[in-house]
Amino acid sequence: METREFIIDENSVNTRLDLFLSERMEDKSRSYIQGLIEKSQVKVNGILKKSNYKLKIKDKILITIPDPVGLDIEPEDIPLDIVYEDSDVIVVNKPQGMVVHPASGVYTGTLVNALLNHCSDLSGINGVTRPGIVHRIDKDTSGILVVAKNDKSHNKLAEQLKDHSMTRAYTALVEGILKEDEGTIDKPLGRHPVERIKISVIKDGKRAVTHYRVLERFKSNTLVECVLETGRTHQIRVHMAYIGHPLVGDPVYGYKKQKFNLNGQMLHAKKLGFIHPSTNEYIEFTSDLPDYFKKVLNVLKNELK
Numbered sequence: 001m002e003t004r005e006f007i008i009d010e011n012s013v014n015t016r017l018d019l020f021l022s023e024r025m026e027d028k029s030r031s032y033i034q035g036l037i038e039k040s041q042v043k044v045n046g047i048l049k050k051s052n053y054k055l056k057i058k059d060k061i062l063i064t065i066p067d068p069v070g071l072d073i074e075p076e077d078i079p080l081d082i083v084y085e086d087s088d089v090i091v092v093n094k095p096q097g098m099v100v101h102p103a104s105g106v107y108t109g110t111l112v113n114a115l116l117n118h119c120s121d122l123s124g125i126n127g128v129t130r131p132g133i134v135h136r137i138d139k140d141t142s143g144i145l146v147v148a149k150n151d152k153s154h155n156k157l158a159e160q161l162k163d164h165s166m167t168r169a170y171t172a173l174v175e176g177i178l179k180e181d182e183g184t185i186d187k188p189l190g191r192h193p194v195e196r197i198k199i200s201v202i203k204d205g206k207r208a209v210t211h212y213r214v215l216e217r218f219k220s221n222t223l224v225e226c227v228l229e230t231g232r233t234h235q236i237r238v239h240m241a242y243i244g245h246p247l248v249g250d251p252v253y254g255y256k257k258q259k260f261n262l263n264g265q266m267l268h269a270k271k272l273g274f275i276h277p278s279t280n281e282y283i284e285f286t287s288d289l290p291d292y293f294k295k296v297l298n299v300l301k302n303e304l305k
Contacts, residue, residue, distance in 0.1 A: 001064060001065065001066055001067055002064075002065040002067075003062060003063065003064050003065070004025070004062075004063045004065065005060065005061065005062050005063075006020075006021075006024060006060075006061040006063075007058065007059070007060055007061075008020075008055045008056065008057060008058060008059040008060075008061070009057070010057055011203075011204045012055055012204060013055060013056060013057050014054045014055065015054070015055050016051065016052055016053070016054060016055075017037065017042070017044065017049055017050070017051055017052070017053040017054075017055060017061070018030055018033050018034050018037060018051035018052070019191070019193075020055055020061075021033045021042070021061070021063065022191055022196075023190045023191050023204075023205065023206075025063075028065075030191070030196055033051075034051050036063060036064075036065070037049070037050065037051050038051075041063060041064045041065070041066070042061065042062070042063050042064075043061070043062050044059050044060070044061050045059060045060050046060075046062075073102055073107065073112060073113065073116065074108070074113065074116075075113060075116035075117035076108060076109065076113040076114060076116075076117055077117050078109065078113060078114035078117065079114075080092055080114050080115070080118055081093035081094075081095070082118075083144060083285050083287065084283075084285060087149060087150075087278075088148070088149055088150060088152075088153040088276070088277050088278050089146050089147065089148060089149060089153055089157070089276070089277070090115070090118075090119070090132070090146070090147045090149065091144060091145070091146050091147075091272065091285050092111065092115075092144070092145060092147060093142075093143065093144050093287045094111055094137060094141075094142060094143060094144075094145060094269075095142055095290065096139075096140050096141065096142040096263060096264055096290060096292070097139065097140060097263060097264070098110065098111055098139065099111070099139045100112070100133060100136045100137065100139075100145070101130040101133050101136070102130075111133075112130065112131060112132075112133065115131070115132060115147060116131070119149070121149050121150065122147065122148070122149055123148040123149065123150050123151045123153065123154035124151065132147040132148050132149065132154070133147060134146055134147065134148050134154055134157045134158055134161065135161055135231060137269050138234070138237075138264075138265075138267075139264070140251075140263060140264020140265055140267075141170075141264070141265065141267045141268070141269065142267075142268045142269070142287075142290050142293070143170070143267075143268045143269025143270060143287050144269045144270070144271070144272045144285055144286070144287040145269060145272065146272060146274065148277075152277060153277040153278070156275070156277035157274060157277060160274050160275060161231060164229050164230060165274075165275070166272070166273065166274045167227075167271060167272065167273030167274070167284060168227065168228040168231065168269065168271070168272060169225055169226070169227045169228075169269075169270050169271035169272075170225070170226045170227075170228070170236055170267055170268060170269050170270055171215070171223065171224075171225060171226075171267075171268045171270045171289060171293075172223075172224050172225075172226050172236060172240065172247055172265075172266060172267045172268075173221055173222075173223055173224075173247065173248045173249075173266035173293070173296065173297070174221065174222050174223075174224060174240050174245040174246065174247055174248065175220070175221060175245055175246050175247075175248060175254070175255060176220065176221070176222065176244065176245050177217055177220065177221075177222055178212075178214050178217070178222045178224065178245060180214075181213065181214050182211070182212060182213040182214065183211075183212055184209065184210070184211050184212075185208075185209070185210045185212070185239040185240075185242065185243060186207070186208075186209045187201045187208060187239060187242060188201065188202060188203065188204070188205035188206055188207055188208060189201060189202070189205045189206060189208040189232045189233070189234075189235060189238055189239075190202040190204065190205030190206060197252065198234075198252060198253070199232070199233050199234040199235075199238050200238065201238065201239075201242050206230075206232060207230060208230045208232040208235050208239065209228075209229035209230050210226055210227070210228060210229070210235060210236055210239045210240075211226070211227040211229065212224045212225065212226045212227075212240075213225045213227075218300040218301070218303065218304060219300065219303045219304060221248060221300055222245065223297065224240075225270070226239075226240070234252075234253070236267060237250055237252070237253050237265060237267065238253060241253040241254070247265040247266055247267055248260065248262070248265070248266040248296070249262035249263075249264055249265050249266050250264070250265035251264065251265070260296055260299075262292070262296075263292075266293060266296065268287070268289055268290065268293055269287065270286060270287055270289075271284065271285070271286050271287075272284070272285050272286075273285070
């Protein structure tokens with residue numbers, strides 16, 4: 001069982017209780033939080049409140065999160081592209097279209113199902129549905145991520161994520177021509193106030209910083225490298241859309257009319273570097289662009305001829 005506590009400051013006054021918690025607890029959905037409130041797992045100043053309660057200055061919220069209910073997450077013989085593996089970590093190259101871990105409505109075909117078939121020694125910090133998962137990338141984002149095989153490794157890797165010392169560089173194809181060769185987007189992100197499946201730039205969101213650098217310019221698109229300083233949900237996708245250059249193929253934040261017949265956004269986790277939890281040495285891994293990404297780039301290059 002886990003407990004979390006929040007003290008309300010002036011920036012969150014008059015915010016609904018469930019909305020505030022869904023913005024602060026990015027690993028939990030709003031419906032899940034509303035369920036906790038209905039089950040008397042959330043108290044404000046020691047008193048049970050409803051989801052629509054409007055927060056007041058200095059309100060103290062205490063949330064009790066029950067242990068995850070065991071699910072029958074079955075090992076599945078799904079091929080894994082393993083970049084590196086030892087007794088502490090597995091670095092894998094996830095294909096586009098694969099969900100990282102089971103969630104509501106998705107219990108098969110995930111990276112976790114494949115990992116459980118490959119090995120049984122994964123960290124248990126994130127419970128039965130997310131064994132070993134330290135960080136995630138979106139279903140339709142391809143590329144590299146690290147999985148922890150034990151709790152010690154998980155904690156050390158999670159700390160590097162928290163203090164922003166883990167290297168995470170992505171290759172992205174965006175709409176339009178970026179004029180500047182490089183730049184930084186420092187805009188806070190949180191759940192969209194109306195469209196809950198979306199993340200948006202909001203005044204009282206969590207700080208989010210993306211550094212970008214132009215790799216190549218085409219006729220009407222730009223290939224960029226995006227380096228994450230923070231790792232918020234959909235960060236690169238939202239930040240690039242915010243400056244007027246959404247990712248090509250993005251079904252949520254991109255153009256409605258797409259030039260290419262794609263299955264998702266053109267975003268690939270290209271580079272990952274971290275301090276190894278046992279050796280304390282910095283190690284770094286890279287992943288080649290997938291074939292679908294290369295094909296689109298070849299079409300764009302031919303347009304320049």
